[in-house]
Amino acid sequence: MDNVRFNPRFADVAPYDAKYLPADCLLSANESPYNLPDDIRYEIRKRLKRLDYNRYPDPLANELRDLIAEANGLERENVVVGNGGDELLFNTALAFGGPGRKFLNCPPTFSVYAANAELTGTEVVNVPRLANFRIDEMGVLTRVAEGDIDFIIVTSPNNPTGQLVSDDFIRHLLESTDALVMVDEAYGEFARTTCRPLLERHKNLVILRTFSKAFSCAGVRLGYLLGDAAVINEYLKVRQPYSVDAVSQLIGCTVYQNRQMFSPNIQGIIEERDRLMEGLKEIEGVQAFPSDANFILVRVAGASEVWEKLYERGVLVRDFSHAPMLEDCLRLSVGTPKENNALLKGLRKVLKERNRAQQA
Numbered sequence: 001m002d003n004v005r006f007n008p009r010f011a012d013v014a015p016y017d018a019k020y021l022p023a024d025c026l027l028s029a030n031e032s033p034y035n036l037p038d039d040i041r042y043e044i045r046k047r048l049k050r051l052d053y054n055r056y057p058d059p060l061a062n063e064l065r066d067l068i069a070e071a072n073g074l075e076r077e078n079v080v081v082g083n084g085g086d087e088l089l090f091n092t093a094l095a096f097g098g099p100g101r102k103f104l105n106c107p108p109t110f111s112v113y114a115a116n117a118e119l120t121g122t123e124v125v126n127v128p129r130l131a132n133f134r135i136d137e138m139g140v141l142t143r144v145a146e147g148d149i150d151f152i153i154v155t156s157p158n159n160p161t162g163q164l165v166s167d168d169f170i171r172h173l174l175e176s177t178d179a180l181v182m183v184d185e186a187y188g189e190f191a192r193t194t195c196r197p198l199l200e201r202h203k204n205l206v207i208l209r210t211f212s213k214a215f216s217c218a219g220v221r222l223g224y225l226l227g228d229a230a231v232i233n234e235y236l237k238v239r240q241p242y243s244v245d246a247v248s249q250l251i252g253c254t255v256y257q258n259r260q261m262f263s264p265n266i267q268g269i270i271e272e273r274d275r276l277m278e279g280l281k282e283i284e285g286v287q288a289f290p291s292d293a294n295f296i297l298v299r300v301a302g303a304s305e306v307w308e309k310l311y312e313r314g315v316l317v318r319d320f321s322h323a324p325m326l327e328d329c330l331r332l333s334v335g336t337p338k339e340n341n342a343l344l345k346g347l348r349k350v351l352k353e354r355n356r357a358q359q360a
Ligand SMILES: *Cc1c(COP(=O)(O)O)cnc(C)c1O
Pocket: 030, 083, 084, 085, 086, 087, 110, 155, 158, 159, 184, 186, 209, 210, 211, 212, 213, 218, 221, 222, 223
């Protein structure tokens, strides 16, 4: 047969492209610039020696679940672990979306949300952010008041724009709707805040966190949700039984038990973010948006060309200039002090050379 019965629903779907390229300074994916601390890596190696590779893992990763629950003042039933936050986002669309159901999105934001809605046949209702990338709070509250929204994702701090959402707004939203409200706190550690206290009073809140950013584990694939037991149970219904493998569970437990060791790196990244912001403000032609995360969104004329020139200098950042509402925007992940210096120096050089070329 030289024909295949492709599903027409996916005819126009493009596979996800992380736009990863080799470079000296990898500042495009919001990863931690620091590998796991040596002591943790040593402990992982020690524990791996006793791992039964031939056995299926605990499908629910209960040991890790219990560690996370205890640290958050919750029970095992309030936690589900996933193969990265991304799996849990997909499971959200599976469990709460589907044909005939609606997802309220606040673009520009993480593109994975809308992609998951498309894959699951969920209708996307967009309430775009304001020009300064703050959430249109009135717009969201007015739209949910119509009563037909099934789930909402609020990203705080938002990716790729960097802003935190106010606790008051989240509380108001939770009180205004019976839709599931996910607060994606993938970058919460860099903002030193969480809406976890709201879990006590609001059954429709679910919080997403990940090991990929502040905890240096993007390569491991671990994320988790905190929520009401009935909400978590919906996730247990749709999840792949063995999505979190034994090695990831072992690493997750070791990292989580030693999570206080990440405080100096998190503090350092916050300080570097603020230093990078000061440096960016001094570069003419660059508009930097305030950020509570480990990245900064900037607007600069001819962003794609700037991206290319930076890449030629060994600095890889993320080009968002073709995304809706993000014309001429680049997202710069905070790296090590050395990497951030290379980025600032590169930007200054590239813009200066362009000015000179334009004047000639
Ligand atoms: C990185 C990220 C995640 C989770 O990423 P994983 O690596 O799959 O855990 C979730 N939400 C946002 C907004 C992110 O940027």
